[in-house]
Amino acid sequence: MTAYTLAFKPAIGLYGQHDPSAALFEAGTPVFGIEEERLSRSKHAVNTFPEQAIEACLDHRDLVLSDVERILLPYDPRLQRKILPHYIRDAMSPPGIVGKLSALEQTAVTQAQAQFRPVHEITSRLADIGTPVPPIETRSHHACHAASAFHPSGFDRALILTIDAKGEYDSTVVWYGDETGLRRLRTYEHPNSLGLFFAIVTEYLGYRMFNGEGKVMGLAPYGNENPDIERTFRRLVSTGVDYDVTDLTKRWGTDHGIAQLERAFGRPRNESPGDFDQWEKNFAYVAQKLLEETVLDIVETYSSRLGVQKVGLAGGVALNCKLNKRIRESPRVDDVFIQPVAHDAGLALGAGWLDQSPSEVPKMTTVYLGPEFSDEDIREMLETNKIPYGKPANLERYVAERLANGALVGWFQGRLEMGPRALGNRSILADPRTVESRDSVNRFVKHREEWRPFAPSLLEEAAPDYLENAAPSPFMIDAFRARDERKNDIAAVLHPADGTTRPQTVTAEQNPRYYRLISKFESITGVPVLLNTSFNDHAEPIVTTPVEALKDFYGMGLDTLVLEDFVIEKAPTEESAGDITDRGSAILNRTTE
Numbered sequence: 001m002t003a004y005t006l007a008f009k010p011a012i013g014l015y016g017q018h019d020p021s022a023a024l025f026e027a028g029t030p031v032f033g034i035e036e037e038r039l040s041r042s043k044h045a046v047n048t049f050p051e052q053a054i055e056a057c058l059d060h061r062d063l064v065l066s067d068v069e070r071i072l073l074p075y076d077p078r079l080q081r082k083i084l085p086h087y088i089r090d091a092m093s094p095p096g097i098v099g100k101l102s103a104l105e106q107t108a109v110t111q112a113q114a115q116f117r118p119v120h121e122i123t124s125r126l127a128d129i130g131t132p133v134p135p136i137e138t139r140s141h142h143a144c145h146a147a148s149a150f151h152p153s154g155f156d157r158a159l160i161l162t163i164d165a166k167g168e169y170d171s172t173v174v175w176y177g178d179e180t181g182l183r184r185l186r187t188y189e190h191p192n193s194l195g196l197f198f199a200i201v202t203e204y205l206g207y208r209m210f211n212g213e214g215k216v217m218g219l220a221p222y223g224n225e226n227p228d229i230e231r232t233f234r235r236l237v238s239t240g241v242d243y244d245v246t247d248l249t250k251r252w253g254t255d256h257g258i259a260q261l262e263r264a265f266g267r268p269r270n271e272s273p274g275d276f277d278q279w280e281k282n283f284a285y286v287a288q289k290l291l292e293e294t295v296l297d298i299v300e301t302y303s304s305r306l307g308v309q310k311v312g313l314a315g316g317v318a319l320n321c322k323l324n325k326r327i328r329e330s331p332r333v334d335d336v337f338i339q340p341v342a343h344d345a346g347l348a349l350g351a352g353w354l355d356q357s358p359s360e361v362p363k364m365t366t367v368y369l370g371p372e373f374s375d376e377d378i379r380e381m382l383e384t385n386k387i388p389y390g391k392p393a394n395l396e397r398y399v400a401e402r403l404a405n406g407a408l409v410g411w412f413q414g415r416l417e418m419g420p421r422a423l424g425n426r427s428i429l430a431d432p433r434t435v436e437s438r439d440s441v442n443r444f445v446k447h448r449e450e451w452r453p454f455a456p457s458l459l460e461e462a463a464p465d466y467l468e469n470a471a472p473s474p475f476m477i478d479a480f481r482a483r484d485e486r487k488n489d490i491a492a493v494l495h496p497a498d499g500t501t502r503p504q505t506v507t508a509e510q511n512p513r514y515y516r517l518i519s520k521f522e523s524i525t526g527v528p529v530l531l532n533t534s535f536n537d538h539a540e541p542i543v544t545t546p547v548e549a550l551k552d553f554y555g556m557g558l559d560t561l562v563l564e565d566f567v568i569e570k571a572p573t574e575e576s577a578g579d580i581t582d583r584g585s586a587i588l589n590r591t592t593e
């Protein structure tokens with residue numbers, strides 16, 4: 001009988017607050033994985049038990065809960081006891097004896113639950129899904145991040161760094177991985193947290209923590225070196241392998257750190273996020289610089305100490321692709337694997353891999369672990385909704401021509417991606433060649449800050465032609481400088497301030513249809529690249545179902561929607577007049593009938 005393991009990351013009570021997810025392992029291999037937000041439709045699914053994600057895992061193999069051999073939780077609340085003194089100190093900070101007593105009581109109750117009934121709440125939530133509830137085992141948060149960065153890396157031995165805001169008592173952990181598994185070398189405990197440091201910077205600039213960090217990274221290149229800001233910053237934090245950011249992070253949350261920044265810099269936090277003056281751009285620049293020099297020093301110190309040149313990263317901070325670029329370019333580093341689901345949703349994957357022998361885990365090359373929808377489902381949905389559609393004889397050629405003529409295309413294919421990036425299955429695509437194209441995506445589709453860059457998908461074999469120090473980069477989690485002679489070909493997907501780009505390299509093995517589409521675009525335009533941004537409206541999770549894609553298509557300024565083999569156009573086009581062979585019961589282009 002096939003052995004199934006279900007791993008899931010809850011975001012309730014003691015189990016953290018954001019990015020819940022679930023993954024189903026079949027004989028040790030992940031066969032399904034999804035973030036709860038993709039089903040609940042609430043971004044980051046804050047304070048949510050991943051019930052829909054668990055049910056989607058079971059549905060994928062037509063299982064009931066009791067068919068699962070065991071359940072793995074990538075978080076062990078019992079390990080929180082190490083940070084109990086910090087909780088007590090935080091509890092003592094509210095003014096007045098009543099406030100203190102109430103906070104202390106809350107702390108005592110929480111800790112008692114963690115020690116004596118660590119999985120009680122989880123068991124009762126699972127009993128609503130099915131009984132009997134299979135045995136539940138817990139694994140440490142950072143060990144699961146570490147397994148997600150090492151086991152599927154393809155490396156025999158590697159330095160592994162896991163960096164986030166906090167998992168139990170850990171904030172940053174240095175690991176050594178080899179064929180026997182993972183060994184913990186150094187732990188930077190809460191509250192000495194780089195994730196929380198960058199979250200405080202993010203909130204000081206007006207964005208929300210665990211949400212706006214990528215925007216701060218994108219803002220940083222618009223800033224410059226600024227000795228005044230840097231001097232003041234360095235009085236608050238010390239960087240490098242023995243970093244200490246606790247002057248900012250010593251209280252959980254961001255209020256204390258923001259107050260410290262306001263005092264040190266004599267400026268209030270930004271109340272109009274997205275609209276930055278030069279000082280704020282310089283501030284982002286310096287914050288990113290301090291983060292980079294700290295992580296780089298940890299990497300270089302431990303890689304030389306261990307004599308390893310391969311590095312794996314996970315944890316929310318590993319989503320920082322500018323940081324990842326610095327690590328990849330280090331002379332001490334030969335190769336880097338960044339877990340594409342680096343944030344907490346990826347813990348479900350790490351938990352499932354952690355107990356396995358690393359050499360038996362195949363190298364991870366795609367993240368297509370979510371649900372898919374058949375042509376029949378889609379045709380029925382279109383007909384029920386009286387949506388005119390067509391079915392081009394050569395879909396990739398048809399869509400490539402539309403893109404080359406400036407259309408903004410919603411592209412929905414195959415299985416939903418796990419992780420924060422759309423990688424050609426739930427993507428909005430556009431011509432990468434001009435700044436006007438980028439502006440058009442901003443104006444008609446994404447409704448976001450104009451200074452933020454878009455990213456490209458390009459054929460893997462073309463990467464050396466377009467990127468300096470090119471390497472396969474299938475997950476859009478690393479940045480590269482574009483070659484000067486190619487910058488005019490891909491103006492829409494460069495960071496305007498520094499000429500870098502965050503590519504997805506595509507092979508025929510990883511995604512055959514997407515590969516064919518980009519190849520067709522190349523045969524028309526000479527450029528083997530597309531602008532690829534996630535298929536979602538502002539502040540919404542990436543679309544999961546065809547109905548969600550259809551709603552976004554009509555709610556945004558997209559021209560063309562591709563759902564598997566079917567095409568929907570908002571207006572008749574030249575391409576659709578000549579290329580559609582099967583018009584179903586409805587038609588794409590009424591004018592040609």
Ligand SMILES: [Fe+2]
Pocket residue numbers: 141145164165166167315316343344
């Ligand atoms: Fe984490």
